[in-house]
Amino acid sequence: MEKLEILSDAAKYDVACTSSGSERKNDGTGIGNAVKAGICHSFSSDGRCISLLKILFTNECIYDCKYCINRRSNDVPRASFTPDELCRLTIEFYRRNYIEGLFLSSGILYNPTFTMGLIYQTVYKLRNEYRFQGYIHVKAIPGADPELIQMVGFLVDRMSINLELPTAEGLSRLAPNKHRKTILAPMRLIQNGIVSNREELALYRNAPEFVPAGQSTQMIIGATPENDYQILTVAEKLYQKFDLKRVFYSAFVRVNEDRELPALPGGPPLLREHRLYQADWLLRFYGFEAKELLSEDRPDFNILLDPKADWALRHLEEFPVEINRAPYEKLLRVPGIGVKSARRIVQARRSSQLEFQHLKKIGVVLRRAVYFITCNGRMMYSVKIEEDFITRQLLDCKERLPFDADGATYRQLSLFDDRRFVMGQDQLIRQVIS
Amino acid sequence: MIQSILVCQNSMEGVLTAIYRVYEWKLNGPDTMIQIGEADLRLFANYYEVETVPPLAEKVASTVLKRFGEDTWEFICYALASEDPGKGQAVYRTIAEGLAGAIRGPLMHGLANDDIRKVFELSRHVHNEAHRMIEFLRFREVEGNILMARIEPDADVTALIMPHFADRFPLENFVIVDTRRRLAGIHSARKPWFVARYEKEKDAQVEGILGQYSENEQEMEELFKHFCKTLGVKERRNIKLQQQFLPLKYRPFMTEFT
Numbered sequence: 178m179e180k181l182e183i184l185s186d187a188a189k190y191d192v193a194c195t196s197s198g199s200e201r202k203n204d205g206t207g208i209g210n211a212v213k214a215g216i217c218h219s220f221s222s223d224g225r226c227i228s229l230l231k232i233l234f235t236n237e238c239i240y241d242c243k244y245c246i247n248r249r250s251n252d253v254p255r256a257s258f259t260p261d262e263l264c265r266l267t268i269e270f271y272r273r274n275y276i277e278g279l280f281l282s283s284g285i286l287y288n289p290t291f292t293m294g295l296i297y298q299t300v301y302k303l304r305n306e307y308r309f310q311g312y313i314h315v316k317a318i319p320g321a322d323p324e325l326i327q328m329v330g331f332l333v334d335r336m337s338i339n340l341e342l343p344t345a346e347g348l349s350r351l352a353p354n355k356h357r358k359t360i361l362a363p364m365r366l367i368q369n370g371i372v373s374n375r376e377e378l379a380l381y382r383n384a385p386e387f388v389p390a391g392q393s394t395q396m397i398i399g400a401t402p403e404n405d406y407q408i409l410t411v412a413e414k415l416y417q418k419f420d421l422k423r424v425f426y427s428a429f430v431r432v433n434e435d436r437e438l439p440a441l442p443g444g445p446p447l448l449r450e451h452r453l454y455q456a457d458w459l460l461r462f463y464g465f466e467a468k469e470l471l472s473e474d475r476p477d478f479n480i481l482l483d484p485k486a487d488w489a490l491r492h493l494e495e496f497p498v499e500i501n502r503a504p505y506e507k508l509l510r511v512p513g514i515g516v517k518s519a520r521r522i523v524q525a526r527r528s529s530q531l532e533f534q535h536l537k538k539i540g541v542v543l544r545r546a547v548y549f550i551t552c553n554g555r556m557m558y559s560v561k562i563e564e565d566f567i568t569r570q571l572l573d574c575k576e577r578l579p580f581d582a583d584g585a586t587y588r589q590l591s592l593f594d595d596r597r598f599v600m601g602q603d604q605l606i607r608q609v610i611s
Numbered sequence: 612m613i614q615s616i617l618v619c620q621n622s623m624e625g626v627l628t629a630i631y632r633v634y635e636w637k638l639n640g641p642d643t644m645i646q647i648g649e650a651d652l653r654l655f656a657n658y659y660e661v662e663t664v665p666p667l668a669e670k671v672a673s674t675v676l677k678r679f680g681e682d683t684w685e686f687i688c689y690a691l692a693s694e695d696p697g698k699g700q701a702v703y704r705t706i707a708e709g710l711a712g713a714i715r716g717p718l719m720h721g722l723a724n725d726d727i728r729k730v731f732e733l734s735r736h737v738h739n740e741a742h743r744m745i746e747f748l749r750f751r752e753v754e755g756n757i758l759m760a761r762i763e764p765d766a767d768v769t770a771l772i773m774p775h776f777a778d779r780f781p782l783e784n785f786v787i788v789d790t791r792r793r794l795a796g797i798h799s800a801r802k803p804w805f806v807a808r809y810e811k812e813k814d815a816q817v818e819g820i821l822g823q824y825s826e827n828e829q830e831m832e833e834l835f836k837h838f839c840k841t842l843g844v845k846e847r848r849n850i851k852l853q854q855q856f857l858p859l860k861y862r863p864f865m866t867e868f869t
Contacts, residue, residue, distance in 0.1 A: 182837055206782075222840075273831065430846045445847060
């Protein structure tokens with residue numbers, strides 16, 4: 178019990194907890210299956226989903242990363258599981274429908290290869306002795322023997338390697354034992370493994386699958402001075418060059434006292450994290466590019482408007498869009514129209530002319546979209562397509578932010594949400610200290 | 612003009628039989644209505660009582676499958692599992708529009724039509740409910756290595772979620788009990804699943820079985836509760852967001868909230 182507490186407490190700062198990307202039926206000899214869209218089984222008190230048994234194999238670690246609660250120089254209770262304990266726990270939780278699978282990570286015990294070996298043992302046992310066919314996500318340990326990583330890849334659904342910080346410079350400052358190169362090398366290895374496995378599967382249908390749900394990574398936001406444009410560009414590169422399934426952003430939570438870490442008087446930069454996720458979605462599903470959303474001159478997101486509305490306001494020449502004729506890609510770029518409603522519009526307009534009343538029922542958020550669309554050549558109200566006017570209107574219909582939902586932690590947007598301000602203040606503090 | 616109203620039973624077969632009768636009795640038209648169970652009588656209407664006849668329902672089902680495909684059939688099945696009183700009428704009108712050839716392309720894409728959209732919405736509702744049950748249902752091990760789960764969903768989803776669990780746990784004996792509708796989805800290891808109805812007199816007995824614990828059940832429940840508690844990051848605490856994703860009505864039967 179205590180062990181579970183220590184090791185799940187130590188793992189909780191990891192953000193990725195999705196069980197998606199794999200579709201697998203049970204073969205009738207074991208327990209478990211996997212569902213493409215993933216299943217959340219519960220939600221913790223911070224509103225994040227609990228899908229997998231997210232846990233560390235051990236929280237002992239030879240590294241000393243400044244932002245991490247398990248760093249070597251911290252005096253925290255340490256514990257380790259045995260492979261059998263972990264397997265039994267996973268199975269017992271799974272059959273009660275508590276969880277969707279296992280998310281195994283670990284501190285570095287002795288050296289990366291040894292740690293990866295422990296993870297391999299556990300996953301091998303779970304798959305072969307306990308016949309577990311549910312979802313498994315493991316962290317590949319940077320610097321571990323590539324062959325070992327390859328072997329683990331054939332047993333799991335998803336693998337991830339944390340980029341930790343968006344730039345090499347930030348990494349060397351806060352995680353002196355980790356290097357950009359050792360992080361990107363296994364990422365490339367897994368990518369190549371997935372590609373060659375895809376060819377194999379095309380040839381031999383029953384070939385073993387290699388990381389079928391793809392790989393993901395995560396970055397800490399707000400611990401180092403990178404701006405949103407840099408972060409988003411890194412994410413875009415990861416999607417394009419490394420075929421990542423997801424990049425996760427984790428608002429920096431200050432768990433250690435350290436001179437190198439910024440003080441965040443307003444709590445973790447949740448709004449920034451939220452904006453990054455919104456932009457991430459725009460990259461992956463809406464056909465946007467990082468350089469369309471931000472630029473060197475405007476490197477940070479607007480704290481008042483979501484990135485899509487912000488883009489639309491700066492590109493009013495593209496609007497209004499005619500609902501009954503515009504191509505799907507154009508519809509996607511209208512604020513208030515999402516992937517689903519765009520698809521429904523395209524389907525429904527085949528059989529009849531769409532009017533504003535239909536759009537509302539289809540799921541378009543009209544109070545945002547009205548300024549940007551026409552139905553059969555007419556706008557809903559006669560409004561000027563003019564930046565100031567629309568900006569004011571959009572700001573009036575308040576955006577629903579996930580952390581505004583809670584009355585208890587309601588916060589006004591403050592200066593602290595602006596990165597430049599926080600960073601400026603941070604430098605000031607450092608100057609005062611030194 | 613005198614309206615025709617067909618009154619049928621609240622079940623999938625009931626509604627489908629009524630639809631069959633509409634065509635058999637040549638009542639098809641925009642004023643014809645299918646009503647589920649008793650309701651206020653209207654003055655200018657002819658009422659027809661429809662007895663459920665499974666073979667006739669099957670005929671309608673196979674027509675829908677043949678004419679509109681499996682996807683549309685799935686939408687209709689899910690819509691009919693809801694508790695909405697208007698579901699019969701919406702499904703009837705949707706099928707009628709389809710048979711009349713009023714919709715180009717796949718039937719369920721004609722969302723500009725009010726009835727089709729209603730079926731679409733009902734179906735999506737039930738889909739969400741079923742998915743939430745798959746997420747939030749909790750099994751508890753009782754004596755004899757049997758897993759028991761209790762649910763009280765708004766829509767009749769037991770039969771819709773059984774395939775998921777049967778595929779997931781082929782070697783387990785498990786039972787999902789809908790105590791609101793007195794239904795039990797039963798799966799024995801390596802055998803096909805089925806849904807059984809039980810009578811009101813069995814309520815106490817069912818409650819008794821649901822309240823049992825096996826030997827290490829309590830320990831597992833404690834472990835999971837602790838796990839959920841430790842997982843929340845206190846700097847990000849956000850109870851409203853949690854509630855938005857996990858509404859209170861599902862919590863009474865969930866291990867981590869009891």
